[in-house]
Amino acid sequence: MDLPLRSWLDRRLGALRYLPALFRQVRAASPRLFALGLGVRLVRACLPVCLLYVAKLILDAIVAEHARPRPVPLALDAWLADPHLARLAGLVALELALAVASDLLGRTATLLDGLIADLYGNAATVRLMRHAAELDLAQFEDSAQQDQLERARRQVTGRASLIGQVLGQGQDLITLAAFAAGLAAFTPWLILLLAAALVPAFLNEMHFNRQGYRLAWTRTPERRQLDYLRYLGASVETAKEVKLFGLSGYLVERLEAVSRRLIADNRALLVRRTLWGGAFAAMSAIIYYGVYFVIVWRTVAGTFSIGDLAFLAGSFQRLRGLIEGLLLGFSQIAAQAQYLEDLFSFFEIRPAIRSPEHPRPVPVPITQGLVFEEVGFRYPGSPTWAVRHLSFRLGAGEVIALVGENGAGKTTIVKLMTRLYDPSEGRILLDGQPLSAYALDDLRARIGVIFQDFVRFDFTAGENVAVGRVVDRADEARIRRAAGRSLADTVIARLPLGYAQPLGKRFAEGVDLSGGEWQKIAIARAYMREAEILILDEPTAALDARAEFAVFERFRELTRGRTAVLISHRFSTVRMADRILVLEAGQVLESGTHAALLRLGGRYAELFELQAAGYR
Incomplete structure (x- = not known):
């Protein structure tokens, strides 16, 4: 032809x-x-x-x-x-x-x-x-x-x-x-x-x-x-x-x-x-x-x-x-x-991040924790690195806080931990094995994450909590337990229909919540998973100082023996972590407890003093 x-x-x-x-x-x-x-x-x-x-x-x-x-x-x-x-x-x-x-x-x-x-x-x-x-x-x-x-x-x-x-x-x-x-x-x-x-x-x-x-x-x-x-x-x-x-x-x-x-x-x-x-x-x-x-x-x-x-x-x-x-x-x-x-x-589009053909079982319990080894990552199409030469350890049962100005790489670290992205350089290990060795669903099932920009589902209050582990959405006791841990139970108790109350304004009979009330509902999702690793990425920005302190006091209490990461700009909150990592330009600039970092007199102490001055 x-x-x-x-x-x-x-x-x-x-x-x-x-x-x-x-x-x-x-x-x-x-x-x-x-x-x-x-x-x-x-x-x-x-x-x-x-x-x-x-x-x-x-x-x-x-x-x-x-x-x-x-x-x-x-x-x-x-x-x-x-x-x-x-x-x-x-x-x-x-x-x-x-x-x-x-x-x-x-x-x-x-x-x-x-x-x-x-x-x-x-x-x-x-x-x-x-x-x-x-x-x-x-x-x-x-x-x-x-x-x-x-x-x-x-x-x-x-x-x-x-x-x-x-x-x-x-x-x-x-x-x-x-x-x-x-x-x-x-x-x-x-x-x-x-x-x-x-x-x-x-x-x-x-x-x-x-x-x-x-x-x-x-x-x-x-x-x-x-x-x-x-x-x-x-x-x-x-x-x-x-x-x-x-x-x-x-x-x-x-x-x-x-x-x-x-x-x-x-x-x-x-x-x-x-x-x-x-x-x-x-x-x-x-x-x-x-x-x-x-x-x-x-x-x-x-x-x-x-x-x-x-x-x-x-x-x-x-x-x-x-x-x-x-x-x-x-x-x-x-x-x-x-x-x-x-x-x-x-x-025909195929994802680049996939489970291996023969995945290793995710360890239960996690005994060693997570290790970042010379990790580098930049977002597709971006000429700059979000993180570069990043190395640190998150031990099993340890609570660490990530501190840094906007763009320091805090949320990027969370996305790498959960394999929403894979590193461009280096590797991340969980109990000595690369994250890519585990099945995606199994890995993510062990991690409970709440981001600052969480989704406000126009579902019932109970369903909004249950999406944290949707396979257990019929387990009412688990839903109530998760709501109690995040202090969302008091919010739901005030709703006319309780856990059956539709939320949001999109559908009939929907009731909207304040930003702080929504955040408590969202935090309950992380507890709903009953995961071994809990991550809270700026989820309390809409809470007042007293409410945030109460949430993190409960968080500290409920994460005993579990691995946890918390991100917050409020130093009154991050000071309760076992260890604080100060990030700058995608690298760990300082590491230590709240008291040790204040004695060091470095970047953390400077940021702490700037925030404290605003309350004087």
Whole structure:
């Protein structure tokens, strides 16, 4: 095949390779409904030509009856007693039965398509969520990957109708073959003329479908901006600041600016598509009526009967519609298949951080602790190192605090401990083995972490605690125990429905909490895990000094004998740690107890004095 032609076909038809995979997924959603849908379409595909042929027989029978001498009009009983007229009545009854059957089968096919689309949409959404859960944190934080995820999310349910369209194309192909066989018996050259007239329209649609997909693909970032601006302008989470800062007009202006660019591009494409489509449609109509004139002329000349005229004209009209529909439908399927590439290419993304094929069991209990050996890490796309040449030990049963200014590497260390990222240099050991030697789920199950930017789930209060160890969400005693340890039990006790109270403002009956109350709920998640390593990364920023002290007093009490890491800017809190690591530029600058670091008179003592001066 000529290389330019092959390239052209690859660009326009290459995405069709995803159709078999889509069919397998749709069939897997409900094998019985899928098979029933195929059977219904197969039967219905044969009915249109049968209906048209029966109509031809009726017309020929009527013409023949007009030629027979009949002195007076016949009564109904005499009409049915006449074998010729009885045959005509039978043909009318047969046409009625075929019409009713065709309608019922069409409605059944539509019903089955809808049921299958719902089942597939749900199954595809579940698959997307599970695959997204396997991806690395870095893949979520990359803007290009976010665009790809957004495109996949848009397609996960929107392409279920494609299967119905493909099955409809198959049904129309069978119908077309039946009409073509009947038409070929009279004038086979008409079929070739008809196809030749419609191919240019098909190529035109293919071209503009490709242009439409390319426009949608390149404008994904702008569409994400529009979604974000809509969220900012009409969301309970942002309503207070939008009102207080008077941001509504500014947000609307930004949205309109982005929208104008999208609308202008779409308008230009639609205008070109309409002009070219109209030209090809006019050419097709001219050819159709030219052929229709030939059929009428040959009927007048006596070559065809009135029934033949009806059958040929009807067949030709249906063939024209079928061929045009098939060609345009195929171009639309090819266009939609390009969007399938967005979905299936997302499923082809593989995480870099994975469990080993033969993981080692995570030690229970942990006897040695964690060791950082010359660890270096920089975030993807960043020229600077978040941490570099970082070495320290976190002994089993030890509580350490990480102190440092923003950007010192505190949260990065936590992400490395939990294998949300892997080091770019060096290694991290748990009881003498690299973290990568353990299964991810087992490793993370041993660590309870609460970040400052924890998620406020619009679930019930009990479910908000249970997400810390969702497999035990039915264990009410464990949930209550975790809430008691974080002091969230007093917050929940004040709610009208207690642990069954929906939180947040997104759904009916939801009750919102203060920042400090939310943080106590979030801290309960860490206790819910009953993990051997507990990490609190600035989770008490919204608490007042007294509440924070109470939380960390409880934390200190409950972590006796466990390994723990706490991060806080308040030195009254970190002083309770066994050891404090002072970080600067991603390295350990100082290490020791609160008293020892104050005697050292270094960076820690300087920061402590600066904070203490604010309370004098």
